[in-house]
């Protein structure tokens with residue numbers, strides 16, 4: 204049986220997308236998803252998503268990490284699946300859809316390549332030494348560093364993700380460097396177990412941690428550069444809680460193909 208798939212990327216975080224409304228793929232297991240995401244033996248992606256229909260929402264997003272396991276929320280994946288839903292004609296310029304961490308509202312540009320995705324409210328930021336730890340739909344560790352361009356993000360990120368505190372459940376590890384007009388961020392992703400070019404829930408966590416660290420309150424807009432491009436985080440912060448959180452950035456359909464051997 205041939206299964207049609209779409210490849211999308213958002214700031215270089217790349218995904219395989221499958222329209223599962225007609226239930227195309229049966230027997231989805233870890234091995235199959237991991238193979239489809241493999242960059243040598245499969246299509247290649249940081250994650251794989253199914254778009255499903257849902258009685259109360261425009262659609263439902265089901266996200267798997269590249270290792271084949273179900274993931275927690277993926278912000279860039281969420282932006283890409285909104286672009287996919289528009290391409291399929293499931294939505295037009297805005298949507299309410301369901302993901303693993305609950306309902307999400309999003310807006311998409313008329314051209315279909317710029318998505319502003321509302322993320323969950325956050326009111327709990329912990330500290331681990333100098334670093335901040337928070338959950339923006341996925342768990343994140345956020346640490347400020349210097350000379351981030353030269354840093355060995357794989358090794359440093361791997362060591363934190365696999366230390367005694369985080370080894371069991373895993374964590375996504377984000378390193379930040381303050382630049383004059385933006386934050387530069389690099390992320391080691393759980394579930395990919397490698398550095399990716401962008402992480403949406405990660406840059407959301409970064410913007411929140413920095414606002415808290417710098418005692419900023421009010422309506423805050425944070426421009427962020429990642430390896431794969433530019434993202435922006437907007438939210439309100441009253442010193443306790445982050446609300447009206449939006450992850451804004453590009454989402455591009457790269458190619459369409461067929462999986463013909465499963």
Ligand SMILES: N[C@H](CCC[C@H](N)C(=O)O)C(=O)O
Nearest residue numbers: 274275277278279402403404
């Ligand atoms: N790339 C994603 C994060 C995926 C979450 C995953 N790595 C996990 O912790 O399950 C993002 O844009 O937010």
